[in-house]
Amino acid sequence: MESSEREDYLEAVLVRSLAVQAHTSAKDLAADLSIGEETVSADLKSLEEQGDLVFDETGALSLTVQGRTIAERVLKKHRVLQCFLGEILGMEDHAASDEACVLEHSISDTAINRIGNYVKSAGHRRNWHRGNTSYNRLINNNIPNPVASGLVPGMNKIPPAGTSSTPLGSTLTDAMESVPLAVIGITGGEYLHRLIDLGVIPGEVVILKRRLHNNAVVLQVKECDIALSPEIAGTILVEKM
Amino acid sequence: MKIGLIGNPNVGKSLIFNQLTGLGVEVSNYPGTTVGLETGHVCYQREKFEICDLPGIYSLDGDSDEEKLVNGMLERHELDLVIAILDAVHLERNLYLFFQVAEYGLPLLVVLNMADETEKSGISVDSQELSKILGCPVIMTAAIHGRGTGQILPSALSSACPAIVKVAYDHHIEAAVRSIMGNFPVSRPVAILSLEGIGADQEMLDSSVAIANEIENRHKMSPRQIISANRHHFAEQVAGRVITDRQKKPGFDLDRLLTKGIPGIPIMAVILIGILLVVFTIGSWLEGIIVFFFASYLVAPLLSLGLPPLLQQLSISVLLGLQAGIGIAFPFIFTFYIFISILEDSGYLTRAAFLADQAMHRVGLHGQAIIPMILGFGCTVPAVMSIRLLASRRERFIASFLVTMIPCSARTVIIAGVVATFVGIWWALSIYLIVFILVVLTGLFLSRITPGEQFGMIMEMAPLRAPQVVNVVKKSWRKISEFLTIAMPLLIISSVILGLLQYYGVILAFTNFIEPFSTMVLGIPAYATTALMFGILRKEMALGALVVLAGTPALNTVMTNVQLYTWAIISVLFVPCISTIAVLYRQMGLKTVVLVTTYTVILGIVIGAGIHLAFP
Numbered sequence: 001m002e003s004s005e006r007e008d009y010l011e012a013v014l015v016r017s018l019a020v021q022a023h024t025s026a027k028d029l030a031a032d033l034s035i036g037e038e039t040v041s042a043d044l045k046s047l048e049e050q051g052d053l054v055f056d057e058t059g060a061l062s063l064t065v066q067g068r069t070i071a072e073r074v075l076k077k078h079r080v081l082q083c084f085l086g087e088i089l090g091m092e093d094h095a096a097s098d099e100a101c102v103l104e105h106s107i108s109d110t111a112i113n114r115i116g117n118y119v120k121s122a123g124h125r126r127n128w129h130r131g132n133t134s135y136n137r138l139i140n141n142n143i144p145n146p147v148a149s150g151l152v153p154g155m156n157k158i159p160p161a162g163t164s165s166t167p168l169g170s171t172l173t174d175a176m177e178s179v180p181l182a183v184i185g186i187t188g189g190e191y192l193h194r195l196i197d198l199g200v201i202p203g204e205v206v207i208l209k210r211r212l213h214n215n216a217v218v219l220q221v222k223e224c225d226i227a228l229s230p231e232i233a234g235t236i237l238v239e240k241m
Numbered sequence: 242m243k244i245g246l247i248g249n250p251n252v253g254k255s256l257i258f259n260q261l262t263g264l265g266v267e268v269s270n271y272p273g274t275t276v277g278l279e280t281g282h283v284c285y286q287r288e289k290f291e292i293c294d295l296p297g298i299y300s301l302d303g304d305s306d307e308e309k310l311v312n313g314m315l316e317r318h319e320l321d322l323v324i325a326i327l328d329a330v331h332l333e334r335n336l337y338l339f340f341q342v343a344e345y346g347l348p349l350l351v352v353l354n355m356a357d358e359t360e361k362s363g364i365s366v367d368s369q370e371l372s373k374i375l376g377c378p379v380i381m382t383a384a385i386h387g388r389g390t391g392q393i394l395p396s397a398l399s400s401a402c403p404a405i406v407k408v409a410y411d412h413h414i415e416a417a418v419r420s421i422m423g424n425f426p427v428s429r430p431v432a433i434l435s436l437e438g439i440g441a442d443q444e445m446l447d448s449s450v451a452i453a454n455e456i457e458n459r460h461k462m463s464p465r466q467i468i469s470a471n472r473h474h475f476a477e478q479v480a481g482r483v484i485t486d487r488q489k490k491p492g493f494d495l496d497r498l499l500t501k502g503i504p505g506i507p508i509m510a511v512i513l514i515g516i517l518l519v520v521f522t523i524g525s526w527l528e529g530i531i532v533f534f535f536a537s538y539l540v541a542p543l544l545s546l547g548l549p550p551l552l553q554q555l556s557i558s559v560l561l562g563l564q565a566g567i568g569i570a571f572p573f574i575f576t577f578y579i580f581i582s583i584l585e586d587s588g589y590l591t592r593a594a595f596l597a598d599q600a601m602h603r604v605g606l607h608g609q610a611i612i613p614m615i616l617g618f619g620c621t622v623p624a625v626m627s628i629r630l631l632a633s634r635r636e637r638f639i640a641s642f643l644v645t646m647i648p649c650s651a652r653t654v655i656i657a658g659v660v661a662t663f664v665g666i667w668w669a670l671s672i673y674l675i676v677f678i679l680v681v682l683t684g685l686f687l688s689r690i691t692p693g694e695q696f697g698m699i700m701e702m703a704p705l706r707a708p709q710v711v712n713v714v715k716k717s718w719r720k721i722s723e724f725l726t727i728a729m730p731l732l733i734i735s736s737v738i739l740g741l742l743q744y745y746g747v748i749l750a751f752t753n754f755i756e757p758f759s760t761m762v763l764g765i766p767a768y769a770t771t772a773l774m775f776g777i778l779r780k781e782m783a784l785g786a787l788v789v790l791a792g793t794p795a796l797n798t799v800m801t802n803v804q805l806y807t808w809a810i811i812s813v814l815f816v817p818c819i820s821t822i823a824v825l826y827r828q829m830g831l832k833t834v835v836l837v838t839t840y841t842v843i844l845g846i847v848i849g850a851g852i853h854l855a856f857p
């Protein structure tokens with residue numbers, strides 16, 4: 001089975017579990033993906049062998065940690081792409097979704113990060129005063145924490161895999177206080193110049209000294225404390241050291 | 242010979258300027274205190290030097306007025322010598338600007354200021370090594386304590402020379418700069434700026450853009466980003482070679498309290514309301530003493546002399562003017578300035594700005610706009626000037642309205658002298674509450690209808706410092722002496738003119754004319770409305786005029802509490818004083834001034850009429 005097919009299956013299971021929360025059978029998936037039931041059963045078997053999902057005694061399937069990690073990554077890519085194609089490029093909703101279905105398998109993490117940040121900053125520029133951009137609503141809020149929501153059986157005991165808890169492209173507004181962070185890039189064009197002057201350049205190690213609940217931050221750069229509004233903090237991409 | 246002081250914001254340029262020239266320009270502990278160019282002259286060894294205090298900037302390649310001003314002076318070689326002032330504690334960040342300045346090839350002296358604070362932050366700076374690397378003299382100072390500043394001028398004149406240090410840029414950038422310099426007769430720094438897309442020569446910019454695009458395609462970074470990164474990395478290397486880290490003294494970081502929502506915001510409220518209460522209490526206590534002294538030792542003896550009517554009217558007017566100035570305005574204004582100066586010097590204002598960011602976003606501004614608004618409690622004129630801190634025209638437009646509405650210390654005099662004294666201190670505070678609500682509503686409204694772009698806050702936090710008693714008193718004294726030399730004579734002259742007008746019946750005529758409007762719409766006596774007109778000259782003169790026209794400082798004997806309250810709130814709201822109008826005109830243009838003035842006049846009348854309707 002090709003990896004894109006595997007990703008499609010896992011994504012479909014995740015979407016169902018998020019949407020209806022009822023148990024999913026091979027038959028449901030066959031309907032969702034418009035593929036013959038036999039093929040689906042055979043493919044799911046091999047996925048079970050790979051350790052991506054498990055069947056319970058009633059024939060309902062659920063994702064393992066490994067399967068869920070892959071599924072979440074694909075789903076996030078799907079949503080970033082759909083948001084980009086729909087909101088920024090202005091494509092019709094279903095066309096954007098169809099297109100995203102194809103692109104989500106081959107696009108690299110770097111590219112999706114950049115697109116995600118672009119969409120995010122464009123959203124920030126348009127809707128800064130609402131605090132929550134359409135990007136944030138679409139990408140982050142729709143995927144509940146698997147452990148907290150209890151969607152994944154047995155997940156309470158297993159710590160979530162590192163990859164699944166790291167959002168794609170985290171900005172200063174998602175970072176933790178007092179942890180050294182490396183700046184990866186700045187997406188907001190109009191603020192670039194002043195931030196560069198103050199030493200916020202890619203590769204620079206900074207410390208988030210304070211983040212208020214509205215995401216205004218105090219950032220320590222080159223031993224100086226700099227206060228930033230939320231819409232500016234949201235344009236600075238960082239990663240944990 | 243012209244000497245320029247150049248450096249980042251808040252490194253102490255103005256303080257050093259004051260110590261060099263003996264002049265008194267405004268010095269504070271928040272970035273951006275100096276907005277324009279300050280010039281002073283100094284004689285050293287029988288030669289005259291012109292010293293310029295330039296506004297603080299972070300780099301020369303920006304498009305703000307300050308950056309253009311400094312850049313222009315360097316480019317046109319208007320300066321013969323540059324004193325680069327660097328903050329020793331934040332050396333690395335400060336070197337970034339220095340390297341850019343050094344490219345202009347002017348004779349340089351480096352002053353490492355705040356040498357006293359390096360120890361506290363656990364570092365030591367090797368100034369000799371730095372001097373060796375940069376190739377120009379370096380001296381250490383602690384200007385806040387006056388240490389080392391005496392050395393600046395002698396060192397600058399004897400040993401300043403162009404720096405030999407040079408940032409090694411990426412070789413593509415170097416090649417591009419060489420190519421621009423080959424095609425156009427410009428200096429290296431101008432060529433570098435042009436590569437970053439900055440400059441006046443369109444032809445050169447066009448050809449630079451072509452090269453810049455090529456570089457950007459290859460590096461996936463714009464030339465500006467590459468150039469800045471090169472400078473930052475070089476600064477890091479140099480700083481690394483001259484700074485030795487020692488053990489940082491463990492201490493309690495006040496910012497752990499001040500920049501947190503809780504308790505930071507309650508602390509901010511306590512500080513601001515506390516200042517108002519303390520000013521009211523101390524002010525009215527001093528006022529009581531001074532007014533009593535005037536009444537019993539000057540006014541009463543004068544009346545008992547039995548002078549001819551005209552002479553008596555004149556001398557009483559002079560006394561009442563003096564009394565209004567010294568007795569009412571002075572105690573409140575001076576106390577107020579002391580507290581504002583403490584706030585300015587402590588570095589607290591930047592904390593307040595950070596906390597206020599969210600709230601200010603709702604009225605279309607950002608955190609930094611809280612600084613003009615707090616300054617507005619002192620005097621509206623410098624507050625309006627500091628509106629320049631804001632980046633976009635939209636923000637400056639909104640801030641013009643809001644800052645003008647903030648009750649300045651002269652209006653505090655009215656609130657304190659009329660409402661706190663005669664009606665009650667809580668009623669006085671309620672005026673602040675009403676004004677606060679009106680400011681918020683105005684902001685909400687303006688942020689919706691004002692076109693233009695919105696920028697967020699990018700503000701360097703000033704270090705927290707215990708304000709120096711001497712500096713605070715000096716600064717307050719300088720402001721109050723301005724009041725004594727400019728406002729006091731005005732108060733006395735206008736008091737005399739008022740007395741004469743009253744004597745010859747002009748005031749009566751105007752009062753009769755305004756009578757129907759005054760009593761019907763506003764519900765206050767006609768002479769009180771006449772007094773309001775004098776508030777246009779200076780706000781506290783409205784009170785002076787009211788005292789003269791009412792004929793007694795005991796205002797509660799001639800007006801009811803509601804009338805006093807209404808009168809105070811109208812004079813607080815209505816028409817900015819003439820100096821505010823002038824500075825607003827210079828800063829924002831005619832249209833804004835007319836709008837602000839009309840708006841405040843209407844607001845004052847509407848609120849006054851509203852109170853009259855509610856409590857007839």
